[in-house]
Amino acid sequence: MHFSSLLLAAISVLPVFGQLSGKVGPLTTHAAKSAKKTCNVLSYGAKADKSTDLGPALLSAFTACKSGGTVVVPAGDFAIKTWVTFEGGKAWALQLDGTIYRTTGTGGGNMLFVRNANDFEMFSSTGKGAIQGNGYDDHKSGKRDGARLLRVEQTTNFSVHDIILVDAPMFHVVISTSTNGEVYNMAIRGGDEGGLDGIDVWGTNIWVHDVMVTNKDECVTVKSPSKNILVENIYCNSSGGCAIGSLGADTAISSVVYKNIYTWKSNQMMMIKSNGGSGYVEDVVFENFIGHGNAYSLDVDQYWSSMTAVAGNGVQLSNITFNNWKGTLANGAQRGPVKVACADKAPCTDITITDLAMWTETGSKQTYSCRSGYGSGFCLKKGTGASYVAVTSTQTAAPTGYSAVSMKDDLKTAFGTASSIPIPTMPASFYPNTPPVSKLAGQ
Ligand SMILES: *[C@@H]1O[C@H](CO)[C@@H](O)[C@H](O)[C@H]1NC(C)=O
Ligand SMILES: *[C@@H]1O[C@H](CO)[C@@H](O)[C@H](O)[C@H]1NC(C)=O
Ligand SMILES: *[C@@H]1O[C@H](CO)[C@@H](O)[C@H](O)[C@H]1NC(C)=O
Numbered sequence: 001m002h003f004s005s006l007l008l009a010a011i012s013v014l015p016v017f018g019q020l021s022g023k024v025g026p027l028t029t030h031a032a033k034s035a036k037k038t039c040n041v042l043s044y045g046a047k048a049d050k051s052t053d054l055g056p057a058l059l060s061a062f063t064a065c066k067s068g069g070t071v072v073v074p075a076g077d078f079a080i081k082t083w084v085t086f087e088g089g090k091a092w093a094l095q096l097d098g099t100i101y102r103t104t105g106t107g108g109g110n111m112l113f114v115r116n117a118n119d120f121e122m123f124s125s126t127g128k129g130a131i132q133g134n135g136y137d138d139h140k141s142g143k144r145d146g147a148r149l150l151r152v153e154q155t156t157n158f159s160v161h162d163i164i165l166v167d168a169p170m171f172h173v174v175i176s177t178s179t180n181g182e183v184y185n186m187a188i189r190g191g192d193e194g195g196l197d198g199i200d201v202w203g204t205n206i207w208v209h210d211v212m213v214t215n216k217d218e219c220v221t222v223k224s225p226s227k228n229i230l231v232e233n234i235y236c237n238s239s240g241g242c243a244i245g246s247l248g249a250d251t252a253i254s255s256v257v258y259k260n261i262y263t264w265k266s267n268q269m270m271m272i273k274s275n276g277g278s279g280y281v282e283d284v285v286f287e288n289f290i291g292h293g294n295a296y297s298l299d300v301d302q303y304w305s306s307m308t309a310v311a312g313n314g315v316q317l318s319n320i321t322f323n324n325w326k327g328t329l330a331n332g333a334q335r336g337p338v339k340v341a342c343a344d345k346a347p348c349t350d351i352t353i354t355d356l357a358m359w360t361e362t363g364s365k366q367t368y369s370c371r372s373g374y375g376s377g378f379c380l381k382k383g384t385g386a387s388y389v390a391v392t393s394t395q396t397a398a399p400t401g402y403s404a405v406s407m408k409d410d411l412k413t414a415f416g417t418a419s420s421i422p423i424p425t426m427p428a429s430f431y432p433n434t435p436p437v438s439k440l441a442g443q
Helices: 002-014 032-036 054-065
Strands: 038-039 068-072 078-079 084-087 091-094 099-102 110-115 116-123 128-131 146-155 157-166 175-191 199-216 218-222 224-235 241-247 251-264 270-272 281-293 300-301 316-329 338-339 348-358 364-370 373-376 389-393
Touching: 032 091, 032 116, 038 054, 038 099, 038 251, 054 068, 054 084, 054 091, 078 281, 146 157, 218 224, 218 251, 224 241, 241 251, 241 281, 251 270, 270 281, 270 316, 300 316, 300 348, 338 348, 338 373
Parallel strands: 038 068, 068 091, 078 099, 084 110, 091 116, 099 128, 110 146, 116 157, 128 157, 146 175, 157 175, 175 199, 199 224, 218 241, 224 251, 241 270, 251 281, 270 300, 281 316, 300 338, 316 348, 338 364, 348 373
Antiparallel strands: 199 218, 364 389
């Protein structure tokens, strides 16, 4: 490593105040928890035979370790048939080094559900711990109401890291109404259709970083209510793309930063999506975005047609900055690099688009479109004011400085939804020329 990258690495591990409001992660190390008590599922009836139901053993191990200790699922192949709710643990960890396969379980809800925990860590010590949801078994017959793989709810001071999640029947990770959390070093690979979200997060003071998502819906998406969320080093490797939304009544989202987001062959690089509704999204920054092969790039759509309109004048968007967006897009004449469609009854204010240079991969023209949006950059109107109908400008020459590197491992062909999806290994990096903030486990 030469000096400048050392310096960059040093900068990136400094506490990131501004968007985060304080410390994130568990209060005690998993080593300290393990030293206090270790509850290995093999001592509670589990068998690494890919057939015995892990559910009951996992729950018993948790009950024994929930007041301080580490529940261990060792290396090996385990089957899960019944889902587990880990309720109210304190100073506990879940060490997943084996692979958990959904075999016969078809229930909805959450396969692993951590609720009302404080000082919690879920991790793999080897970086090989995985959950194989075998969602294709449902999806091939059109069923899509099965389990989410992992949900963390009403939890404080926690982290989830170095885990691989594959082919969820429904979503892969949901972090809801939680505080002081960190989610990092994750590889998520789902089927190629909607409703199979990568990471959905809402809460306060949460850092999501170094995550790869392959699917056809949310990559890493922030929902309401949320405050002080930092999303960093994200590789949407043939996905739906990242978003904020969808947003309905009484939306309350502020102080969110997305930075270093690489998006390949997705629906969009970033979307703010709503249709009607109320409340606000404010003080948000989207910086250092690279895209290739995506349908939409910068897409603010407050008339999102995939959502039934909600009562209300629209969510008020204000003080939102897009800075340093580079790369290419699938077809700029069909869908240009910038689409800002704000609610006519709640025009956006202080939208800033700076240093955005992107160019179409097909043809030689692209459009920029703005409706009821105020601020600066491209077709946005200056100042503040009333609603206006969409204005579109067309560009017929590539802007200078648009070109951006590609990741060498971009997924060329999607996995579809009808056959088993292989469990990946953790990628070495989640954004071009940028090492993960924290070292990958087992390396
Ligand atoms: C979470 O940790 C912070 C210190 O970082 C502490 O002040 C807070 O009380 C903890 N939360 C709970 C629920 O104990
Ligand atoms: C706009 O948002 C940024 C990022 O959160 C923040 O630093 C800045 O203070 C906000 N500006 C105003 C005028 O609130
Ligand atoms: C992107 O996805 C493809 C297919 O899952 C995989 O082969 C490739 O390794 C992924 N890229 C990275 C950096 O992991």
